[in-house]
Structures are given as C-alpha cells and as structure tokens.
Amino acid sequence: MSLLTSSVGRKVLMAVSGFFLLMFIVAHLAGNSTIFIGSDWLNAYAEHLHELGPFVWVFRAFMLAMLLIHILFGVILTLENWGANPGKYAVTKRLKVTFSSRTMIWTGLLLLSFIVYHLLQFTFRVTPEIVLAADEVGRFDVFTMVVSSLRIVAIAAIYIFAMVVLFLHTRHGIQSFLQTLGLSNDNLQPKYALAGKLISAVFLVGFGAIPVLIFTGILVK
C-alpha cells in the first residue's frame, strides 16, 4: 500500500488525520462556548453528549485512531527528514520557514501531552484538585468542576500555554494540509495561509478566553 510507505502517501494520511483533528477542535470550541452563556447551558450540553451513549464511544475510538495515525507518521516523517538533512549551514538564513512550520514536531508532542493531561482531568476526572458535584437540577456539574480547576494559577497557565501551542501548530497545519491534499495553487495558497492564521487566532482567543475569564473571576456563573 503506497499510502503507508510512500512519502506523499504518508503525508496524505497526516493531512487527513490532521483535518479530522481540526474538525474536532472546531466542534469542541462550539460546545465549550456554551460556557460563555452560562453554567446551565454547559451542564445541559454535557448531559446531552453523554446521552448519546455508544455513539460517544464510536466517536472517541475514531478520534483516537486519527490521533495515533497523525502521531505515528508525524514522528516517522520527522525522523526521516532529520536523516535527509546532514546539518546546518555555517550561516543560516531562512526566507519562508516560520517558527510555526519549523516546530511542528515539538508543538505536536506538547499538544499530545496536553491532550493526555486534559483527558485525565475533565474526562477521566482523576487529577487531585478535581471537584465532583451535582448542580441544582441533579446533573453532573461540569461548570463547577471546570471553574474550580481553572481558578488554580498553575492549571490556568497550563491551559493558556497549551492554546498558544495549538495556535502555532494549526497556523502552519491548516495551509499545510490543503497543499498536501493537492487543493492548492498559486492563487489560493496565500489565501489559505491567511485563513490558517485567522482560524488559529479564533482557536486561541476562543479557548484561551475560558481560563482567562475564569482565573480573573469574570466568569462566575
């Protein structure tokens, strides 16, 4: 199967898995945004998600598969690329390479560690500070759990840092997957690059606002 072995085939797998990860992020941001409306909305949203039962698990299995494919080929491609380049020039000058494009493997691995932490915290709920309670109408109180964790300075800082890392990864990743899937040309490419920056900025501001507003005590109910 040339998808698994050829250079472009592997890149296509990275691009497709990266695309689904992006779609997940868009959906996750939309879901999380209920927190800005109020605790009631967030708890109701979480309750509805859990009512989906087995579908939740099918969906989680799919996302996990995408993540594993993305990581596996991300690591393989990066190692091959390091091997193909015998070293730096005495004078290094870059015309197009960006900080974000140069650090994809590192921002990727940081995202992976954040994903593990984030799941342990709010999905498996096993981190030490976690507050588990029910709200007035007897639903699991997601809002209180999130707020009580993100009031802690170290945790708020981790979340904000992780969103900066996500910004860097998708800033290059969005234009990159469009090029990899052959959907680009000389006219579209600069537009994709701009769209990548804007969408990444929306992720940064949208997700980043949650820990910032909670930590500063602006988001209380």
Added chain:
Amino acid sequence: MSANSEHGTMTLKLIVWRQKGPNEPGRFETYLAKGITEHHSFLEMLDVVNQDLIKEGKEPIVFDHDCREGICGTCSQVINGLPHGGQVRTTVCQLHMRKFKDGDTIYIEPWKAKAFPVLKDLMVDRGALDKVIQAGGYTSARTGAAPDGNSILISKESADYAMDAAECIGCGACVAACPNGAAMLFTGAKVSQLAALPQGKVEAAERVNSMLNAMKECGFGNCTNHFECQAACPKGIDVKFIARLNREYLKALVF
C-alpha cells in the same frame, strides 16, 4: 574609503568550505579575493582567487559550473546561507559582484543534503536528481515519421503551464534550501509538466509513483510545506507544482 575602492576594485574576505573527497572531513578556509570589480560575476571572482592560489602553489577551490549564463543548472553554491546567493531568479553564475561591497565577508558552502554527497570542496554529486528523472521524467513514444503538425492539439493554457514547469534547470537549489532535504519542487515540476500535456497523460500514474519511489531511494526527505524551495529557486518554479504532484498521486491512487 579604502585605497582599493578608489581604484574601483574591491577586496573581499571569503570563508570557503574545503573538503578533499567524499569521505574526508572538511573545514572552512579563509581567503582574500583581491582586485575584484563590480563587473565580475561571482564565478569569475572565484576564478581570480583560484589564479592567486595556483600562483602560490596551492590547490584551487573546486566548484561546479558550465554554461555561465544561467541555463544549465550546474553552478551550485550556498552563499551567506542562501543557495545561489539569494538574489531573485538568479543562479550563482549570474550573480554579480556589484551586489557586494568592498570589505564584505562571504561564506561559501556546498549544497547540503544527504542525497547530494560532497565530491570535493563546493562540488556535490547531484546524480540523485538524474535517478529521479530516469524513473519517470519522460514520455514513451514510437519513433517513425515526424507526426503531422497540430495533430495533437494543446491549449495555450496547458502549453504555458507546462513551459513554466519546464523552466526547471535541475540545479538542486530547492533541495539545498529545504530543511528536510526534499526534492519535491524538482520532482513536482517534472510530474506537472508532463501531466499537463496529452503525450504525458498516458503514463501519468506510473510516473508519479516511480518518481516518488526513486526520490525515497535516493535519500531525499519529505515535504512539510515550508516553501523554502520556491524562494531559493533561480527559475521561480512555484509550489503549485508540488500541489499538482500531490494531486497526481491521489489520482493514481484512486483511479
């Protein structure tokens, strides 16, 4: 103002990579390029330095060159960190010393990529690019009488597109500039040029797969869409040809 520049000549400090052979360790050596005028091309400047070295009984600096008019793709040097010196759409042989000032320090290094072993000093073996072309950068045609003119119609658009891709001179600057040592711009240009023309469409699917295999076997890296290659290319080959290569790959996979 130094005495030199009054006479219209420059003295430059060159820091040049010297390496005796493929498996020898290399190192930088410093030389003075004296009596250089703004009309010297970069290679002529090196000729002057080599004359001086020969007179001193030292080994001249080995570098690749042929046409010296920007069309053969043989000249290949990384100058101050940029392949071909970084002047837009200019090969080393077409780079002129008026771009430099008296007293400048210039670093000169060979192309660096795993697929391009150094043969000597600034000369590398770019045979890997030939292997990629041999794998599929051709069309198979029966020989015989010349075909009738206009028997195969090609639109102006396709002809222009193919010509833009065909501008690649195979210099390898794209590989030298790529942080991943990838040859996707070079390969993409050839795949696109041929896929755009009716004569090349026949073998398009086999071509993209065998050229990709050859790329891998030669030790080129994988594209991560930095687009550093396009910035370094002396012929302005666009990364849209890499997108086309990716498209041709997907087409070959699906159909």
